[in-house]
Amino acid sequence: MTKKSNQSRLYVPEPPFRPGDTPDYSHIAVPANHTPPRPDPLCDDHETVEHATSLIRVMRFNGDVVGDWVPELTADMKRKGLRDMMLTRAMDDRMFTMQRQGKMSFYMKSRGEEAVSVAHAMALRIDDMTFPTYRQQGILINRGASIKEMMCQCLSNAGDRLQGKSIPVLYSFRDFGFFSVSGNLGTQMIQAVGWGMAEAYKDSDGIASAFTGEGATAEGDFHYALNFASTYRAPVILNVVNNQWAISSFQGIAAGEGETFAARGCGFGLATLRVDGNDFLAVYAATQWAAERARKGGGATLIEHFTYRKEGHSTSDDPTKYRPENEPEVWPFGDPIERLKTHLIKIGEWDEGRHAAQEEDCKVEIRQIYKEAEKMGTLSSATNVNDFTMFEQVYEELPNHLEAQIEAFKEEL
Amino acid sequence: MTKKSNQSRLYVPEPPFRPGDTPDYSHIAVPANHTPPRPDPLCDDHETVEHATSLIRVMRFNGDVVGDWVPELTADMKRKGLRDMMLTRAMDDRMFTMQRQGKMSFYMKSRGEEAVSVAHAMALRIDDMTFPTYRQQGILINRGASIKEMMCQCLSNAGDRLQGKSIPVLYSFRDFGFFSVSGNLGTQMIQAVGWGMAEAYKDSDGIASAFTGEGATAEGDFHYALNFASTYRAPVILNVVNNQWAISSFQGIAAGEGETFAARGCGFGLATLRVDGNDFLAVYAATQWAAERARKGGGATLIEHFTYRKEGHSTSDDPTKYRPENEPEVWPFGDPIERLKTHLIKIGEWDEGRHAAQEEDCKVEIRQIYKEAEKMGTLSSATNVNDFTMFEQVYEELPNHLEAQIEAFKEEL
């Protein structure tokens, strides 16, 4: 692997496998019973140092649950989690296809990472503000935001609450505790810390939860977030979704010689958890722990969600150009939907028939909603967004120079 | 201490003592024999995790040397180190006084931190490029740069190699492996990583060594440096000089809940050392270890130099406004010059008489050199710098628009 780089002493890391290689991840041990113990949420941060390098898991592949972290969730809640994940995936698939048909400019799927967003949201209060990236649409689905409004945002049409201002998937749903997603990576980590500091200042017990991909942890904002959260004991959860890839760069470019991303929090005295991101129950349990810690004044927790991006980065890239085509299948941590399904069946709360039916339901429901959404316009037909709205919301009030520009724009029509 | 901040749940850290308080640092244990072992410089980074939170020391206060880290230094080298530190301090004192007399716009002392710069430089090769802050003048003194030229830079006079372009102490001495000091904190940490990557690329065994104060570790550049150094196994030493203060802010503002600054490197898989920065031999030993590691391809080391800023931040502030007046005296780690002196006397290579004489020598020498330097101009008299030089070195060649501005400037004279 270091063959080429040894042309000089300058070392450049490379992923273990590239297109043409046969990926073999047997070296990645999937811990079965080695899940670290669950300390008290208000424990000293040192008690979570081992959690930064181990992996919190609840579900075995056979559906059994083991260890300290088994959350108390009713079968109904688990079934809701399962449905939310399936709905998220169905929506992703539909939107991806529609983008290919030119209905929208762009789309991003979260396939393989649905547990991270859905289980995380389920373990928070709806008034806990989340600062998501473009890959946590599951939060909105779980919190019951309007899927039609989400679709209309992607279509930039008359139903788009953002009136076409932003590119697809950069949603904003304040009422659902979903902060306006920025196109600039990383920036929201430190903003979430500020939001959390404001909650503390106001003596509220609300918390903030911020997301970044593992690749964007290299931005300064991630460092600022760890540092300020540590200094002011901000009530926040800082989530790193390690899905192994940053567009075409494998996680080693961001990780370097570091073993895990959770470990980046240890030097700041933050609580650090590393969780199997494909294990719905584990993500729920880890989030619940961190939320309780933050809410009770214990400060911030850095959670690394160890998962895998099963599809391309977005509609703009072809993953087979930089990683083996079958890597998603051989990735040893399975699929979050399959795994929760197996568990529910194992405990007798679900069966193949209901699952197949629900899968069909989700498809149909999404197709229906999409039909409705598309009626309000698409990029390929007409977006039905009034062009003049582009001058609004730059400032609270329209300044003179923009009024003049509106007049100039009229001359073009 | 958290009294005030408990007016709300927003926590804001405060230093243990403020003006009026009687500082008591007995809670800071000064480890005597607890110095961690010295692993092989090419060891796995995990073997230095304990070094990130403990403290490498060589000299006891009584002058005895103990532990694995005792460096092989001849008495002559130790005496040179002592003299370099004394010369540095003498120069600082002189320049500070001269600034007070209006001879220069500004000055910054390094009192109490002389071992960090002098011992560090002594353990490197002169062609190893250092990226210092404004408080490592000891590197230049140790490497034999012209003190007169240093003074002329501070005086911005005809002898200033920078022709008055930069404020005092922002030296640049390429031939002495001293990178142009930036007024912008932190920025040079990542530049040093680039310099080191270039050394590796060229298959040279040269290394780079970068400095930041503990306060400036909060900048993104520190994070970039840790990350890129880790990813590309750059041959660099990243030094954090923890002198407890960042102007008026105590180290806890930057450290937050983190115990040490060295520990910030652990999450990146870097080697991490924490050293008693007032212990000349310990700084030398730690630097030597890190330099060997980098030179032999083992990658970067983060060294925290634990020391204390005995004077104000610069000529612009009065430290008694934000910390107890006698805090420097009660700080438990002593003075670097006193401690090396005690050691040299203990081993029979030095005595009080010679020390007193040398102190006088340094004063005189500095006074002589300063006289010479001042002849070339001062800010209060005339700097003797040709104003037109301000248009030079913006670009390699003078562009047309600057030529026009030179003409315009002539009209003012």
Added chain:
Amino acid sequence: MANPVTKQMNMIEAIRDAMDVKMTEDSDVLVFGEDVGYFGGVFRATAGLQEKHGLHRCFDTPISEGGIVGIAIGMAANGLRPVAEIQFADYIYPGYDQIASEAARLRYRSNGEFSAPLTIRTPVGGGIYGGTTHSQSPEALFTHIAGLKTVIPSNPYDAKGMLITAIEDNDPVLFLEPKRLYNGPFYGDPHTPSVSWAKHELGEVPEGHYKVPFGKVRKINEGSDLTILAYGTMVWVAEAAAKAAGVNADILDLRSLLPLDIEAISESVKKTGRCLILHEATRTSGFGAELSAQVAEACFFSLEAPIVRVTGWDTPYPHAQEWAYFPGPKRVINGIRKVMGDI
């Protein structure tokens, strides 16, 4: 003036008073930045605020301009009114992305669902031998950013009234403080004894709450020979130079760069037919370029002579050559002569 009772203040005291007034009447107002807490800021602008209002309302931050702006955005979006200090404008760049990409964009991006009503205070300009990294005037790097407001007072009265306006504004405001004016007006000649605000009428600052609106120039002198557009320190240099040149100038203190009071500006230039633009920042792509373009667009047919820009040179701000760099009276007078057609 909203309030008859006045107090003589220098510019630092006026700025501090504005924060004090707002912190007293609105618990949502927080003040933070490097060294602003216990110490009260390297220029003393926040001295006493921590003691009076509490550690949690006026505190030190890590040395991280990006982090400072970042938490300010999160707090502002969550209903607070943060006032962040950047110790020197020369150090604002690590926070540039958070300002330009985030604070200025949040309202637009979310179509008004979120906004960032924050204020960033930072000292600008030279005149204190601060060299390349303590003297910069980066206003033009911010007036190009849609969604941001950029203002710069030239005296204690405006400083307090404008800072209160900034804190109450529902959009992000960059509040630039000409550090050379903190203690008194500066007429551009470092060799004459410095004047203080103590006896200056603009040092008479009303107590309590009052606002100076954005987007309105302050006319310092009514004249017919030419119009001089200036802001910050250069306002005072303009006054001195016009006197020395013996011209009768309309001198406009712009105060607010974005929004800009183009009405008052063009009205004046249409009257005088001549326009001189001053700033301390480097020339190329400085804010003077925008002023020149807008004045020409609005007043082309009234202009009797080319608009002249007098600025800092296109070099970093040198240390020893500070006064050769600074656009002092001589350079301004040459500019006046030029625009008057005398040379």
Added chain:
Amino acid sequence: MANPVTKQMNMIEAIRDAMDVKMTEDSDVLVFGEDVGYFGGVFRATAGLQEKHGLHRCFDTPISEGGIVGIAIGMAANGLRPVAEIQFADYIYPGYDQIASEAARLRYRSNGEFSAPLTIRTPVGGGIYGGTTHSQSPEALFTHIAGLKTVIPSNPYDAKGMLITAIEDNDPVLFLEPKRLYNGPFYGDPHTPSVSWAKHELGEVPEGHYKVPFGKVRKINEGSDLTILAYGTMVWVAEAAAKAAGVNADILDLRSLLPLDIEAISESVKKTGRCLILHEATRTSGFGAELSAQVAEACFFSLEAPIVRVTGWDTPYPHAQEWAYFPGPKRVINGIRKVMGDI
């Protein structure tokens, strides 16, 4: 043309070829950035360079624009010729401090003892439905920075020659790439079938080494009615709009913004007496302001009509309203009419 043997290339290929030529003849040239290594960049500009020149000469970096520029400075100061890619100009701001405070200042600060001969490549401009964060044109934020050079080609021939010039330049160069021109010239109307470089004469790119100097405009059309100053994508819109408006214009492709070829510009404006300035960036404090100011300063007595700026609006770059924001043919034609005095 320095080299008779030519090859038809689009702009991406020409840019890649420039790097390939330099990497082949000079082992000090390194190329890096986000996704530039094995993948070859999101716009494919570095495709094949890693395979050909080795992992250590063309590699991926962490997602850290500040880090990317930071290591480039260290490498450049140490004798290498780094060529760093910033994936989109909209993401350059985290690196702004390293560019403005460090790369552009190192030579001055050290009085020439150290310098930073690095090149930063980054795609600019809209036209691909990239919305607020994939469409920006931040050139004016860099032309204000003394010590930096900012250039922007409008075609494959210039792109290759200018990139080679940039890499060989001993000062830091910001090399802006109008992404809408990567595959072909764009005349401003998204609804007409897009043209490719395949049959365009400016797609005929000499093989091997050649340079296009900075500070020299390229005249596209010789005309006497008015002068149109444009760069990047707007060069092609200018051509189409002038044709449509039926005017005979001197159209200058500036190519290099700093240094600027003010001689050629004023010569043209003195001849035509009228000047239209185009850019895609937001209007206020855009580079058009500097152009307008300099043209007025140099050509005041030849100007027969006010200089007109046609630009993007002072808003973020919207997504759905992209073509309402873009300064397309209609807006340019209105500008032409205005400067010609027809409206």
